[in-house]
């Protein structure tokens with residue numbers, strides 16, 4: 001009997017006995033995340049947090065196990081087909097393009113709809129980066145770039161958002177602002193987010209679930 005026919009909610013992300021190998025390291029992960037939820041991944045340096053996000057996004061091979069995202073079994077899908085939006089620790093802006101163009105590149109054909117672009121502008125206003133849209137990435141601080149990269153990643157129309165230390169360059173004020181915005185956005189759009197953070201307050205404020213790696 002299916003989950004739906006038993007009256008249970010189908011998870012947006014289902015990870016079951018997902019096995020990943022990287023050099024001499026080996027991990028097996030299990031997790032279920034529902035629409036509107038945020039999970040925070042914690043653990044010491046080198047424990048495999050980035051590797052897990054990269055495996056979900058299709059950049060690190062999965063050895064065995066099940067990975068279902070928004071109803072599709074995607075273990076064998078190439079990275080470009082996976083329904084995920086990933087923010088790497090290095091924010092990956094094109095240095096020769098201005099911020100507006102960089103933000104638009106997050107959307108299919110680099111053409112966000114009027115509504116999508118308005119959401120981007122609203123978020124830029126809220127997170128204090130609206131004044132920088134015409135600048136080149138090299139003309140911004142690390143924290144300004146990180147907020148813009150977060151906006152681009154979260155507002156891409158993908159059901160699963162993966163964020164690798166998305167607040168690491170932010171001061172306490174902007175960390176809280178960005179965290180609250182992320183939480184609201186994921187809830188309102190009924191998507192799900194998995195984020196890596198070393199800071200206990202991020203887990204306390206944002207996590208519906210905590211995934212502790214060792």
Ligand SMILES: Nc1ncnc2c1ncn2[C@@H]1O[C@H](COP(=O)(O)OP(=O)(O)OP(=O)(O)O)[C@@H](O)[C@H]1O
Pocket residue numbers: 022023024025043044045046047048049050051052
């Ligand atoms: N391509 C690779 N080949 C072999 N080993 C790798 C490879 N990439 C990462 N590793 C190893 O896998 C382990 C997990 O790395 P990963 O980057 O996932 O850790 P992390 O938990 O994200 O660490 P940090 O908090 O420092 O960013 C590390 O010991 C790392 O050296």
